[in-house]
Amino acid sequence: MAKDKLLFTPGPLTTSRTVKEAMLHDMGSRDEEFIAMVRDIRRQLLELGGASQASGYEAVLVQGSGTFGVESVLSSAIPAKGKLLILVNGAYGERMVQMATRYGIATEVLRWSEDEMVDPASVQKALNADAAITHVVIVDCETTTGILNPTEKVGAIVQAAGRTFIVDAMSSFGAVPTDLAAGGIDYLISSANKCIEGVPGFSFVLARRSKLESCKGQARTLSLDLYEQWRGLEGNGQFRYTPPTHTLLAFAQALKELAEEGGVAGRAARYLGNHNALKAGMKELGFLPYLAPEVQSYIITAFHYPGDTNFKFEEFYRRLSQRDMVIYPGKLGHVDCFRMGNIGRLKDKDIQALLVAVEGVLKEMSVAIPVARPK
Amino acid sequence: MAKDKLLFTPGPLTTSRTVKEAMLHDMGSRDEEFIAMVRDIRRQLLELGGASQASGYEAVLVQGSGTFGVESVLSSAIPAKGKLLILVNGAYGERMVQMATRYGIATEVLRWSEDEMVDPASVQKALNADAAITHVVIVDCETTTGILNPTEKVGAIVQAAGRTFIVDAMSSFGAVPTDLAAGGIDYLISSANKCIEGVPGFSFVLARRSKLESCKGQARTLSLDLYEQWRGLEGNGQFRYTPPTHTLLAFAQALKELAEEGGVAGRAARYLGNHNALKAGMKELGFLPYLAPEVQSYIITAFHYPGDTNFKFEEFYRRLSQRDMVIYPGKLGHVDCFRMGNIGRLKDKDIQALLVAVEGVLKEMSVAIPVARPK
Secondary structure, eight states: OOOOOEEOSSSSOOOOHHHHHTTSOOOOTTOHHHHHHHHHHHHHHHHHTTOOTTTTEEEEEEESOHHHHHHHHHHHHSOTTOEEEEEESSHHHHHHHHHHHHTTOEEEEEEOOTTSOOOHHHHHHHHHHOTTOOEEEEESEETTTTEEOOHHHHHHHHHHTTOEEEEEOTTTBTTBOOOTTTTTOSEEEEETTSTTOOOSSEEEEEEEHHHHHTTTTTOSOSTTOHHHHHHHHHHTSOOSSOOOHHHHHHHHHHHHHHHHTTHHHHHHHHHHHHHHHHHHHHHHTTOOBSSOGGGBOSSEEEEEOOSOTTOOHHHHHHHHHHTTEEOEEOOOSSSOEEEEEOOSSOOHHHHHHHHHHHHHHHHHTTOOSSOOOOO | OOOOOEEOSSSSOOOOHHHHHTTSOOOOTTOHHHHHHHHHHHHHHHHHTTOOTTTTEEEEEEESOHHHHHHHHHHHHSOTTOEEEEEESSHHHHHHHHHHHHTTOEEEEEEOOTTSOOOHHHHHHHHHHOTTOOEEEEESEETTTTEEOOHHHHHHHHHHTTOEEEEEOTTTBTTBOOOTTTTTOSEEEEETTSTTOOOSSEEEEEEEHHHHHTTTTTOSOSTTOHHHHHHHHHHTSOOSSOOOHHHHHHHHHHHHHHHHTTHHHHHHHHHHHHHHHHHHHHHHTTOOBSSOGGGBOSSEEEEEOOSOTTOOHHHHHHHHHHTTEEOEEOOOSSSOEEEEEOOSSOOHHHHHHHHHHHHHHHHHTTOOSSOOOOO
8 A cells, every 4th residue: 555645634634653553453352451451541531631530530432433422422411301502603513403303302502603603601691591401512623614612611601500511522632721620521522533643433521420420321322321331441441342442552552642742732732833834834825714813723724715716626635635635625504615634643744745735736727826815 | 562362252353464454554534545445345245245236235334333233223223113023042132122122112022041042933923923023133143152043044934024134143244154135134233343354443234225215214313323324325435424444444454355265155164163173172171062062153152160169260261361362251141151252363273272271271270171060
């Protein structure tokens, strides 16, 4: 196989050689070394959230993609008579609406435009207006656009109102500083193949133990029963059902490399550098970011299509891919955008290589540089 | 890390070096090479079941362990007014009862002792007696004991009665010849890390297209919605939610190696050889198999604990593990057994090495050889 393409996507990401090499081993899922490794992974995940079992938090690993983790929480945490307030400013918020609907969970949905942050004052108003709301869920960094929501402010409001706060931190956890207790977070969900730079195969949930305990007997599914999954991991240390052993080996190595990089602060610094280099280079080529800089995360960036009839996204994508640079299509309803992620094992030289490739491809496509403003 | 232990378990299994090396690459989940690979995997899986899209079958891949695949089928295939007949002679049958209960699916359960095959005549009787039964599910090879059920005979009865037939072929598919159409099978579920010798991370469902189409709008979950998962894979070729890209790379290589071994027949021959060598060697040491030979599969074998007070299973397990041999505990309610699998990348020399280790460990534990009959 040829050299791997660089993945400027929201994940699966480019990972280090050593993370992948950790998968060159077969481990029994009941083996004591494996069990010890899983225990250690769970402890480290809590640490990344500024928490520990002693501080009342638990880490639960769930097989499948990040969506499986989110579904595990929504289908386990909300009691039959509960009501979920869903804060939506992108596709991942909408997906949670879809999920709750599937389970017949009572919901209230607040929606914002995809380029607007969730507004804490509206959340306060909704909670004041509806005492039936028991749970509130927010997407920390909406991968749809790369917008970073004011999760801490919302958390303070939800906590003060005595409701349960659920955070989908899929794209941010590990690269954006997080303090579960200070943020009023009861459940946080993220995935192996995001900012911790593991490979895909499981998601994880960091949860306040008292909340987790209240999930007992509440789950609407078997595989995604968060409480029973936790009891399994806490009991004999094993997964209830076959775990992705190789993915877990890779993740243990990824956590080691995160620590070596200086933890969340170190990783945040590299990603911020990547993002700034990308933004500057794309600006020079004339591309306009979709979001205002004050709401833009350093995870993934959406750019408007240029206003040049020679620009065809499919061709742009394909030509970049032929140069071993994989970008991501847009996911917006009404605006033509594409996305470029800068997370994963990417350094400044990779961003520069992407920018060179973009320039070359635009020339091949006879798109004038700097590109015209979007129509 | 030291040399890997040999896994005499029902999975995760010992896999080939080359299968693991296939994971040394990062692929984008929307990359055309990845999409082509997934399409090819789905085609090959149908071929292993003697089927194809042209013959009216479809292959759907589902993130998570085998249990996720089973839950995907049960929670998607059975309509609100349907009724499921569950044929149980082991823990995996019981797990399906648990699943159906979770979803409030109407069920009828027929149970046999764990050392008895499912009896086709009883199935016929149950179908005659209850016209409300719409679906029947059987576990082909019950990993609980290693018993092989008369799936073909049951399939003929279910098909003739015009009901839908679901087969959990987790532990057998790829090593026990299967013809979906001839077996009257509407849904077959298996997993990446069983007889195809991939690594864990996804399961797969082979389904009659007409049945799959009838699942539309029926799923009780989002992540495990079998119909939508299929539509996604058939539509743009992508998974709806992040796939375990590395696990899929390993699986593509595993399928290649299965073909090189002579397909299902070649693999069956090696596993049968392994099983016979294991059974003969264990017999020589005095161990008594739990099952009668006529119902015993060549996948995994349960042995009674010896009737020697010096034998402590935990110690036996630990000492074998120290010699890099991992066996499996029992899962029977009322009889003390342990299990030894002989699937995965294991050859006769590995079985011989296990037998030498067992003999050595028994001596260390001062258990007389041949071991005493169970009490």
